[in-house]
Amino acid sequence: MLSPFLVHDKNLYLERYPTYQVNRSLQAWDAADEYLVNYLSEQALLNSKLTILVFNDNFGALSLNLTEHRVFAISDSFISHQGLKHNAEQNHLSLDEVKLLSSLDKLPAEPDLVLYKIPKSNSLLKEQLAQLRQVVSANTIFIAADKAKNIQSSTLKVFASYLGTTTTSLAVKKARLVFCQLDNKVQAANEQQFSQTKHWLLEQNSLDITNYANVFARDKLDIGARVFIDHLPTLSADSSKKIIDLGCGNGVIGLSVLNTAPQCQIHFVDESYMAVQSAKENVEHNFPDSFKHCQFSVDDCLTNIEENNVDIVLCNPPFHQQNATTDHIAWQMFNDSFKVLKKGGELRIVGNRQLGYHIKLKRIFGNCKLIASNKKFVILSAIKR
Template sequence: MLSPFIINDKNLHLDRYPLAQVNRSLQAWDAADEYLVNHIAQHQLIKPGTRVLIFNDLFGALTVNFTESQLFTVNDSFLSICGIKHNLEQNYLSDDNRSQLTSLDPLPDDIDVILYKNPKSKSLLSDQLLKIKQKYSDNVIFIAADRAKEIHTSTLKQFEKYLGTTKTSLAVKKARLVFAELDNPARYNSPFPTVWPLENTRFSLSNHANVYAREKLDLGARYFIQNLPEIPAGSRVIDLGCGNGVIGLTVLAAQEQAKVQFVDESHMAIASARENIENNLPQVMDNCIFHVNDCLTGFEGGSADVILCNPPFHQQTATTDHIAWQMFNDSFRVLKKGGELRIIGNRQLGYHVKLQRIFGNHKLIATNEKFVTISAIKK
């Protein structure tokens, strides 16, 4: 049983999201959250009515401490958005003063304080810092937080480059704060989304800042594309964890009569996938549906012929296989009888064991020194 998040005389119970995770030892906050909340309280920087903008609060550890203020929370992760809402509700905290924004929404006006949790993606860091500087002036208090080992010299240079004068705190419990003055002129434009040619095709791919493989096709996707199943006309296909949608795009390029649903928990990923179909195969847009979702939650059982998936083995900075388990279990439920789940993964992850347990079968389609492509059929 995890201990509660006790800070500033508040006894809060926070869960990671999604709730049904195999590894329940992973907690929903870290030392950087504690350090930032304690710093705010010590210096009385936030009071009722203060307009606070919070970036990248993973599961609400920051949000739940400032519900008496006017809050704006920015997240790219659908799971983080769900986690914040859940943790507010289970602690009986009002959500009336909060506006939830995605990573693609315009930033609000007249902000007093920005609380910033550094994202894992350095490209998302750059994109968000650029947008902050373009929107706000140096009368805004800006404080970032992260694990000390993640705040490198190169990270501080990004704050200096895009925002202005930057200094750091001492480390506490292996966490550190970053203070930026926002005193630089706004002289940079965001390079995102990036656009690059997809090798051996006539297509170009558009990638927003928080989408993996922003400049070229990654090795896993390249190998998966070489080993995709043949898709008959009219098949209902799901590109699960679609990223920029290159797998679904490849399916549609070969079979324009397929019905493809693109699913990812990242708002930037779904925006990229939509743009890539619109820009490369506009004639098939009516055959496509785009979902920001927690795996296949809410999808009708027995509704898909083929599901294609490259499962992630981490959630933010935590290495975990619960997402793969959920993807495989959801796929079994959503596939029609005789339908196929085809995946790619790193060899050492042992996904064949999970597929055998869930589907009762698996077949090795292809393998090389790094990846395996595996098929499982719903009997």
């Protein structure tokens, strides 16, 4: 839905990205964005040109309100960055002064203002606040925002322990602001200084798995992935097939293929910068000889992948985008897989059995075979004929 984001003198028309989403009633901005933008204006905080860090701006509602300043838009989501660019174009706004940074990029020093949309992942919150601590000064103004129901006392404790004295605003339209005084008096406990990157052992094949803060199944193997790993296509040890691990997360699916067929050319693709980096490090560490014939890309599904060129796509699809439950990503992943597969190529997926993925696969591929199932999951295969 093209939703008018009208605050004071700026009228922005914003869309969620990708723009074809099935649930067209979802907005591209929320009450917390509105509250933040209003607050900046009411408090006259934008009267001179500032260096502003904007964290986790979903589709540009914050950054695109600030294009006359020097803005750094930091996100772990490639899709959010694409959404921001798309909405800038729609609104004829120049991005000359807006720099897009991934969650792995170095932050600019001594920003004047930090606008922080609180992420869903607590580990990403801690990781980003730890990074911020390194670059803010006592003069930096820090304001976070979210739906009031998501701001628990435990969340405020995290802000206080990483940044300094923390207070909150009254709730407006069920959103709340969080203010931190960056007085440098806080001495974060040693454990909080540690990076939120986690390591665990993939039992099925004893692989050492590294997970950056925002990676899906960062703490342990996903139950769907566990079933999937037991029902991957059978490959000979000397197979060199071209395979895509779509929505790779930490790369456990592709890594499990390399464990039996180390010469396969696997392309690990995800929309999370931290996921792709995790997968890259996991292949380099566990299969250094395979690393040179594997590829790693951030992408929105398979938008930038060559057509008719791949033997197998493996996928454990997501079923939400940011906080919204949706099946549009799975639908796009299956359509994109059809496009990139060679004739005779296979898409194999795992899915919660209630999601009815077999209907989508039959519609796109004209066929769908049940490979295995248990009470919760199905493993499905579709061939491009």
